[in-house]
Amino acid sequence: MKLIPEISNNQQQLKTWRQAIHANPEIAFKENQTADYIEKILIGMGVTVHPRLAGTGIVASITHGNSGKSIGLRADIDALPIDEQTGLNYCSKNHGLMHACGHDGHTTMLLGAIQYLSETKNFDGSVYFIFQPAEEIEGGGEKMVQEGLFVKYPMDAIYAMHNWPGIDAGHMAIKSGPVMAAFDCFDIVVHGKGGHAAKPHLVKDPIIVAAQIITAIQSITSRETDPLHSIVVSITQVQGGDNYNVIPQSVHLKGTVRSFSTEIQERAEKSLRRIVDGMCLANDVKGELQYQRRYPATINHSKETDFARQIAQEVFGEDKVILDRDPSMGSEDFSFMLNQCPGSYVWIGNGDSAALHNPQYDFNDGILDKGASYWVHLVEKFLKQA
Numbered sequence: 001m002k003l004i005p006e007i008s009n010n011q012q013q014l015k016t017w018r019q020a021i022h023a024n025p026e027i028a029f030k031e032n033q034t035a036d037y038i039e040k041i042l043i044g045m046g047v048t049v050h051p052r053l054a055g056t057g058i059v060a061s062i063t064h065g066n067s068g069k070s071i072g073l074r075a076d077i078d079a080l081p082i083d084e085q086t087g088l089n090y091c092s093k094n095h096g097l098m099h100a101c102g103h104d105g106h107t108t109m110l111l112g113a114i115q116y117l118s119e120t121k122n123f124d125g126s127v128y129f130i131f132q133p134a135e136e137i138e139g140g141g142e143k144m145v146q147e148g149l150f151v152k153y154p155m156d157a158i159y160a161m162h163n164w165p166g167i168d169a170g171h172m173a174i175k176s177g178p179v180m181a182a183f184d185c186f187d188i189v190v191h192g193k194g195g196h197a198a199k200p201h202l203v204k205d206p207i208i209v210a211a212q213i214i215t216a217i218q219s220i221t222s223r224e225t226d227p228l229h230s231i232v233v234s235i236t237q238v239q240g241g242d243n244y245n246v247i248p249q250s251v252h253l254k255g256t257v258r259s260f261s262t263e264i265q266e267r268a269e270k271s272l273r274r275i276v277d278g279m280c281l282a283n284d285v286k287g288e289l290q291y292q293r294r295y296p297a298t299i300n301h302s303k304e305t306d307f308a309r310q311i312a313q314e315v316f317g318e319d320k321v322i323l324d325r326d327p328s329m330g331s332e333d334f335s336f337m338l339n340q341c342p343g344s345y346v347w348i349g350n351g352d353s354a355a356l357h358n359p360q361y362d363f364n365d366g367i368l369d370k371g372a373s374y375w376v377h378l379v380e381k382f383l384k385q386a
Helices: 011-023 032-045 103-120 140-146 206-222 262-282 302-316 365-382
Strands: 058-064 070-076 125-132 157-164 177-180 182-191 231-239 250-259 286-295 298-300 343-349
Touching: 011 032, 011 103, 011 365, 032 058, 032 103, 032 125, 058 103, 070 103, 070 365, 103 125, 103 157, 103 365, 125 140, 157 302, 157 365, 182 206, 182 262, 206 231, 206 250, 206 262, 231 262, 250 262, 262 286, 298 302, 298 343, 302 343, 302 365, 343 365
Parallel strands: 070 125, 070 157, 157 343
Antiparallel strands: 058 125, 177 298, 182 250, 182 286, 231 250
């Protein structure tokens, strides 16, 4: 493994940064303390820190030489609304909030790379370091793009890295094309006529209709989508009723749709509308559907992904770079950046840890120097000096 000795020797500092961020998690667009902490470290390194984007989003940069080439590296900084159950001595101090997806580790790996690059400057061009807020559901990546990320800081390519439980530490998975699914969400409200549970003939029961809708929705995957294409439609919340003896006035369903193409997204939305309208009409009740397209699919560009593969194989070894891992039906708002700039999103193994978004998850500090070394080699090769 071709790790950078100076980074590996600084592993204790990396752990200190990571665990400090872990202990103070903040959720979407409220990462004020986290952003201040990151900026303080960056200023201490002597890198240029630019005005914030998306409220708490940070862009820092180093320019050396005059090639005119540029590269962007992105890490996410927000946490999740989860009660931590790890019992670690650096566990969350903020009740109900937790770094359960490893964004604390992603931030630290990028900081480790910046520290080395700021000292050595063994490249010719500009490197932009992006610390993005609100990756979890709220679309901080889209917000940064809307506020001029690529207009203010033009980049030839942009890269991101996410830890992945179940992939061995010291391994990396890289794939061209779709790697993370599009994320849509929907709300369905069935408006019936409530009343006494002992007199069902006098009501229009929204629970019965909601149950029929839930069952019918399953056919979108099983009977309306090519089996060779991927889609997941899930009902994740059912809200209705307060008492044993009262049939409620309405029922509220919430759910998500995951897919890899706009064609499937459009078909799924049309199917949902048809099912809701049809079931409500058949049962003489009223229905509402609100459908939101949150994140597009994360689709890696082939040229940039091939370059990332070469670097990963140099750093980790060819036998430790996985090229055939299936895409994930999870979503990632780095997709908004890839829609504007060529680049690639890779997975670094977190080992045998708890799953992402689990209250017992913790980022593996043993891979901090591995991820940081990958970033450095990527920059130095992309901006190779003449």
